[in-house]
Amino acid sequence: QVQLVQSGAEVKKPGASVKVSCKASDYTFSSYGISWLRQAPGQGLEWMGWISGYSGRTNYARKFQGRVTMTTDTSTRTAYMELRSLRSDDTAVYYCARDSSPYSSTWVDYWGQGTLVTVSS
Amino acid sequence: DIQMTQSPSSLSASVGDRVTITCRASRSIDSYLNWYQQKPGKAPMLLIHDTYSLQSGVPSRFSGSGSGTEFTLTISSLQSEDFATYHCQQSYSTPPTFGQGTKVEIK
Numbered sequence A: 001q002v003q004l005v006q007s008g009a010e011v012k013k014p015g016a017s018v019k020v021s022c023k024a025s026d027y028t029f030s031s032y033g034i035s036w037l038r039q040a041p042g043q044g045l046e047w048m049g050w051i052s053g054y055s056g057r058t059n060y061a062r063k064f065q066g067r068v069t070m071t072t073d074t075s076t077r078t079a080y081m082e083l084r085s086l087r088s089d090d091t092a093v094y095y096c097a098r099d100s101s102p103y104s105s106t107w108v109d110y111w112g113q114g115t116l117v118t119v120s121s
Numbered sequence B: 001d002i003q004m005t006q007s008p009s010s011l012s013a014s015v016g017d018r019v020t021i022t023c024r025a026s027r028s029i030d031s032y033l034n035w036y037q038q039k040p041g042k043a044p045m046l047l048i049h050d051t052y053s054l055q056s057g058v059p060s061r062f063s064g065s066g067s068g069t070e071f072t073l074t075i076s077s078l079q080s081e082d083f084a085t086y087h088c089q090q091s092y093s094t095p096p097t098f099g100q101g102t103k104v105e106i107k
Helices: none
Strands: A003-006 A010-012 A018-025 A033-039 A045-052 A058-060 A068-073 A078-083 A092-099 A108-111 A115-119 B004-007 B010-013 B019-025 B033-038 B045-049 B062-067 B070-075 B085-090 B102-106
Touching: A003 A092, A003 A108, A010 A018, A018 A033, A018 A092, A018 A115, A033 A068, A033 A078, A045 A068, A045 A078, A045 A092, A058 A068, A078 A092, A108 B045, B004 B085, B010 B019, B019 B033, B019 B085, B019 B102, B033 B062, B045 B062, B070 B085
Parallel strands: A010 A115, B010 B102
Antiparallel strands: A003 A018, A018 A078, A033 A045, A033 A092, A045 A058, A068 A078, A092 A108, A092 A115, B004 B019, B019 B070, B033 B045, B033 B085, B062 B070, B085 B102
8 A cells, every 4th residue: 555654763953954755655656746744742734845756846835945855766756855954943743745736735645654853952 | 824723722522422623714715625633643644635525444424514714524423533633734725734733532
């Protein structure tokens, strides 16, 4: 069945960067997008951006523009999210999720297991 | 950005109860409203997309309704496995935005 498997937990110092991977399986990668979302401790869900599995086109939330880069490697069916200049309020669980459209962000139907990123000095 | 507001923030209910959660958008989102269920320590799970469409494998006791700015998620007969947090999300415009969540607890 469709699976998204994310890389493991990370601990980073303020100002550092983190790169989270998301390996997809059992579906046609180019027929869908990948959205990245995060959830700070005890908080709601926040959309960070989206990348097309078809074209690699990206759409980032204004809040993260200039600080985030989303890429895909279609040969390995893996999506990546890199967040730079980390701050303590970036501490959160980061999720990748399969988006129903390869053309724009819509709704997500399968989620990775989440990657806890802790930013602490 | 479109603001999504859920009510209530939490509720207590018993097994077998009918439960309704409301989600309001700060402006019209047509029918581009999705619902997710999240259990502690787990990733969210899609329940309903585009207001009414039940995701494959989701029990029929879950249903959605609404249009424009006001939407509801209804659980017709609450089961023990339904105790969780429910999130609404609009996909009408970028960025997609979520409500703050509604926690459904055991009475």
